[in-house]
Amino acid sequence: MSRFVETLVASARENSGEQARGLTTGEPEQPRFRTWAEVHAEARRIAGALGHDLGPGRVVAILAADPGVIAPAVQGVWLGGGSVTMLHQPTQRTDLAHWAEDTVRVLKMIGARLVLLGAPFEQLAEVLEENAIVYRNLAELTSGDAEPLPEPVAVGEDATALLQLTSGSTADPKAVRITHGNLYANLQAMITTAELDPARDTAVSWLPLFHDMGMVGCLTVPMAIGMSAVKATPADFLARPLLWPELISRYRATVTAAPNFAYAIVGRRMARADDGAFDLSSLRFTLNGAEPIDPAATQGFIDAGARFGLSPDCMVCAFGMAEATLAVSFAPLGRGLEVDVVDAEALEQRRRAEPVPPDAEHARRFALLGAPLPGLEVDVVDDAGRQLGERQVGRLRIRGAAVTPGYLTVDGPLSTQDEAGWLDTGDEGYVVDEQVVICGRRKDVIIMGGRNIYPVDIERAACQVEGVRAGNAAAVRQDAGSRRERFAVVLESRLAGDVVAEKALCKEVTARIVDAVGVRPSAVVVLQPGSLPKTPSGKLRRAATAALVPAN
Template sequence: MTTADTLNLTREDPTGEGPATILDALEAAARAPEGFNFHSGRGELIEALGYAALVEQSRALAAKLIGAGVKLGDHVALIADTEGDFVRLFFACAYAGVVPAPMPLPMAFGGREGYVAHVRRMIEASDASAAFAPAMMRDWLKEAAEGLPLRLVGTIADLAEVQPSTAPLPTPDPDALAYLQFSSGSTRFPKGVSVTHRSLMANAAAISRHGLQTRPGDRCVSWLPFYHDMGLVGFMLSPIVAGLTGDYLATRDFARRPLLWLQMIARAKATISYSPSFGYELAAQRAATVDLGDLDVSCWRCAGIGGDMIRPHVLRAFADRFRPHGFDLDRYVASYGMAEATLALSFAPLGPGLRTETVDLDRLESDGVADAAKPGASRTREFVLCGPALPGHELAARGPDGSALPARRVGKIFARGPSLMRDYFREPEATAETLSPDGWLDTGDLGYFTHGELVITGRAKDLILVNGRNVWPQDLEWAVEAGVPGVRSGDVAVFSVDRDEGEEVVALIQCRTREPAARAALQDQAAKLLRLQFGTPVVVRLVGAHALPVTSSGKLSRSRARELYLSLPAEAA
């Protein structure tokens, strides 16, 4: 069965574009042998879950959910581990006519107490009537849900003794919610993004047909978490729509053994896999210290890159390390998107691979214009081209007055199209701030267009004003990582703090030594480098290893780093 066949087997939507809901897509995919394969931290197959079995098991679980008292339209919180039970529960919710709300594992929350409090707030924010977790998280979930008005709190095993409902399962409306996706929370507490079946199917079909141009024989490998939009939509739901098999490694296992990702690609002869920049960086760093033997990843035709600011030098280093093993720069597929757009908004064209342009940083900071840098220019910045908008979608760069900007002028990026969220769940004010009445989404990102392709320059809220210039914090962060010995990728957070005397620029740097002279030298080197390269004094403070806060998806949270800085005693080093 071909991908094209799979996309058009069941109940069509009114536009004739394909299956109307994710359940229609799943039942279409179930007519072929594809499915999900879950692997251990050693790369061993734990479970093969075919789409046909997933349909049968999810429908049975849906009847039990209804039998346990979950009502049509309820929301159900699901702690999203990379395992078959999460997928079964997700689709059981869909078949029962209830809305799954995937929630994170405790990887980025600093201990049990912080995680329990965070998940409790998410359960409350999602208005969940039931909550499920993997067996290893049962007690933590029970603690998080204590005192909340939930009908069910436990694991999938707790449904075993429930008497299933004998009523027919409901048929979802394409305009009903498919799931509630919590944003990663880089600037504030995560908001629930309401995604309908129609938006999901529009985005998944566009990703498959136009972004990745899936074909018979394609296969996916992913370590991305199912609670993040790139993992959930990109590598759990989109493969179903495309009728592809996926092989999965838990994020925690990737972090421990990043080369297992490449070994799984080689073993499965996978063609599609995605990662933020840090995933490629971690794998290349680990590969620098080991013999890769006869590893062959020449099968990998779409090496997607997204989820954070794209770092070209990281991707070049990865390609250099794995070129002898069948990889090269032409495999990269840069893309741009966000949970509020279901997932993707733009894709770079397949074939050319990584494409960048280098601009004059002084002109960019002072005038907001992305002029090409002249040969020998001292201050430059390299950006990655993320391609045009997906078919049926629009992207625009706008100035402060809301007017559209010409090519190469940096402005706030707005998006419109069939993939956009319905709203932020039960947050009308935040929704009104983000979605205009005529359907334009304020992405919160800054960027510009060149030859119809999108280039992202940073987050609008992170921008720092220095002596009348707009400075991107990642430029300062990357300068320290590249220019100060001993500072690693991800060790630096730069942000500004409003003081009575003006804007104070701060750099928090993770430091792994307690030796006073070494610490003083690190602070001094970083402050001098930043003053020299950016012409501004920067307050440099040292924090412990792993002290910088990150979101549930692994991104640096500058807003929480700012809170950390403001909480430090004045004499702390």
């Protein structure tokens, strides 16, 4: 068996007694704890029930919401030698006809033989049948009398373990092919760098399991090393964001992770919470990643958490991507949020990150994201592929054992690496004191008057205005590449629909943006909450957002 599967089996053997560690799901309504040995036993029953539907090269898709159902199903597929694809979940606003069409295209692209269907999506069985998609009900698989799989099916290190979808309902879906060797390499690097110890650490997470941080970082890592984990769902978090610090307090969690927008939301709400509402003193590793990190929002979370015992040193800013399995770099432990303050003019016009004092006029602040994890390299090159020196801004590339070999696309397989093994991340950034800094996505950079303006700077300025929902502003390019290149801002606010209030909000947002980047947006569009186009994992879909800006 692969080294990765060996870790799963070893974790189960070591967690079968009274003091065994395991997985808690069902919070906040019906918490349920199972040891990793019990999860493993259920996984073997699922693998036995699936029988010939599993095996090397077999692709199994999963559509379920409950982490307690997903965990044994995923492990069961791996024990049976297959690979897992977590399908993007429809929401109440999803057009099921379009979802079915997109899902059929994804299943064909990845070559899936089977969909495992679990709560609350059983009602979609009819949609799957209408589209000739073969499925099995997870509840029936676990309640049947099939013999458990006796031994894991042997697979090589190059066998596919996970096909991570990188887009939602778009015209061109794509899946990152993560091998058993990739998973093992990145798991070991994260365990070492984060100093994870199953005997002392407990993770709390609400992240979606169809996203790499949720699946790999917050489920697979604990499962593989036998670390206690508490898993809520994204719906639980969105319904009540303060559930997150409540669970951290209740389970004395030491490890958690989330994207920047969640820290912004919870930081604001904790600032209004009663004294003694939470106890966050147990946290030692609070990872911030998956989207651009806003130092101000992050500091706001740290400051709000101080009243509840949160150590400022526990914040760990990170750089990751599915093409690296998950993690590329972690900021050094025990140092908290560290920020590089640079001159905006040098950054935008000379592509250099020149340091300036924190109170300098028109400064830019970037979170330091740490050095590459063991087994990974990061470098910065110009458009001609020449390596750049420290503080020179260019294209970020990564290379190493955790970098995946390729994508599956609707047009066939596509390599992720060049002939030397480098993967172009699509990000612009630089390196300082061996730490990685991300400036923004290269395709989203707005070029005006010879300046490179990063959308994240515009979006952060907009979100500082009272009435704009935290993390829900998007700057989009207009007339890209032409002399008339401009940008518009689309944001969410509860003031949408109130003509007078909207006008005042747009005026204040415009002023704040001009103050921040020295350029005026062509338009500010205000939408109702929940209207910004996003991927299923919560990232902004800029192309779809641009279509919401009225032509002028």
